[in-house]
Amino acid sequence: MxxxxxxxxxxxxxxxxxxxxxxxxxxxxxxxxxxxxxxxxxxxxxxxxxxxxxxxxxxxxxxxxxxxxxxxxxxxxxxxxxxxxxxxxxxxxxxxxxxxxxxxxxxxxxxxxxxxxxxxxxxxxxxxxxxxxxxxxxxxxxxxxxxxxxxxxxxxxxxxxxxMEKELSALSAALTDPARPLVCVVGGAKVSTKLELLGNLSKVADTIIIGGGMANTFLAAKGIPVGKSLCEHDMAATALDILKQADANDCRILLPIDAVVAKEFAAGAASRVVPVSDIAEDEMMLDVGPASVAEAAAVFDTAATLVWNGPFGAFEIAPFDAGTVAAAQHAAQLAKTGKLVAVAGGGDTVAALNHAGVADDFTYVSTAGGAFLEWLEGKALPGVEVLRAA
Known part of the structure; x- marks a missing residue:
């Protein structure tokens, strides 16, 4: 640094x-x-x-x-x-x-x-x-x-x-000059809150894995019915633009290929695993399925750096935490054995990693919230810029 x-x-x-x-x-x-x-x-x-x-x-x-x-x-x-x-x-x-x-x-x-x-x-x-x-x-x-x-x-x-030094060193290693391949996990509820994030990451990442509610918006934009799932249908054109931008930047975007669906979002609700093409009109996608987790794990296995922001599903309630937990545990094991530099941050992300019991095994977990997100968006942070050596 x-x-x-x-x-x-x-x-x-x-x-x-x-x-x-x-x-x-x-x-x-x-x-x-x-x-x-x-x-x-x-x-x-x-x-x-x-x-x-x-x-x-x-x-x-x-x-x-x-x-x-x-x-x-x-x-x-x-x-x-x-x-x-x-x-x-x-x-x-x-x-x-x-x-x-x-x-x-x-x-x-x-x-x-x-x-x-x-x-x-x-x-x-x-x-x-x-x-x-x-x-x-x-x-x-x-x-x-x-x-x-x-x-x-x-x-x-x-x-x-x-x-501050530790945070800057970790984030610089993750984004400024990362070991490659660089993989980013971006989850959360809405695409609209992470436009700048996705735009910046698509310029620097080799692969972006999209999970959470925002994955539904991308699936719907590609013409895949998502039933009652949380989805910003009015962001379809924007989602397609992001996919095009990523493709132009040689950045691969992975969307879920299977899903854990239920008719209600409640603890212990009856659920089933289906290909994303088979979500019924009265069902909602609440987690990624095991095939999606396996695909993410395979990408982690070949990565050198991982940046993680946002869960894969509604991890607060079982059984819809399984995808996030399994993926996080796999990434944590790679980081713990020195095979992967894994940096994570954001409020829901920290909570999800703690829920999975792996926060201490990641290379670095930022609790900075807004500052972490703005760094990922590629923005200059005033309190950091003023510390730069002449």
Whole structure:
């Protein structure tokens, strides 16, 4: 990751280091209910503290719309972060004050100031006045040009934290300069939400495997009746254009060849496996069938890199999780044995891989959501671009 400055490029001893982190964690009864994001940023915070930096943490929480909202204060998160770090974390509402080397302080929600989401220069200057160096360790917020993610990085020496570095390295390996063949799994409900994604991937991927509800739209566009399946019939022309574009780019697109269908979407609903050409008018496709899974597995076997976004079916309810689980387990086994670089991301994707019990076996699983999707769409992320080495 030579194009981005990292902690290795910084001398932080006795320096005030502003660190943008993602602490937008789930809360229940005033307490953090999931510490995943706290653990993700802890390596950067510990390293800076151990090197004698005065660590000042910047983060947002919720959508307070530029004004203080008591229930969106970061104050309760300071102690949870301290528990994860194994060292004290002070909390400061508006000024970090004088800090000792190695001390860590968490500032109040940046979105309490209306200048944050406006990327306001004056607010950025006020943040910059607290530090000597800026580090961004919040890839999940890097697609936003906000004062604490973009403007302040132009006012101080800036670098990527360890979590950001890891994410950028994984995504660069997956898309920027991937080992080939490059295979992409794209699932989800609607084609309309993934037009830019499919357009960009068709330019760089060797094969795209389409699953989920969006596969129905492609099948219907090709004249295959899909019964009561979730389908954007008004996107038929767009789906055909995507197929043509992929063909022009020498990118193969695989659609399901068989399906698990049912007359209702409910746990334990009566279902059957049929070729996609045999879906009845009163049935809906809720998962790919075993032949489709086998075809995907065969493609994985010959791939060098896999990028996965979106499930193959309605994995939340059995038995319609079988396709996603089987395909994910096959990919995970290849990744675990070093035969495949497998990178995945997106909310439903992370949930699906956790459901399949394989998230830890993938090469990298991004929890960044919107930022991950915009990267896959080929968009420049403001919070990343500003970290590029000159």
């Amino acid at each position: 030579t194009t981005f400055r990292t902690l290795d490029d910084l001398d932080v001893k006795s320096r005030r280091v502003l660190v943008r982190v993602d602490l937008n964690v789930p809360m229940q009864d005033g307490r953090v209910s999931d510490t995943t994001r706290l653990h993700a940023v802890s390596p950067t915070i510990r390293e800076l503290s151990d090197k004698g930096a005065k660590v000042i943490l910047l983060a947002h929480f919720g959508r307070p719309k530029g004004r203080p909202v008591a229930e969106m204060s970061l104050a309760p998160i300071a102690q949870a972060l301290a528990d994860v770090l194994g060292r004290p974390v002070q909390f400061a509402a508006d000024d970090p004050g004088q800090l000792s080397d190695g001390q860590v302080v968490l500032m109040e929600n940046t979105r309490f100031n209306e200048g944050e989401e406006q990327n306001d220069a004056d607010y950025a200057k006020s943040l910059a006045s607290f530090g000597d160096i800026y580090v961004n360790d919040a890839f999940s917020a890097a697609h936003r040009a906000h004062a604490s993610t973009e403007a302040v990085a132009r006012l101080l020496p800036a670098a990527a934290g360890r979590s």
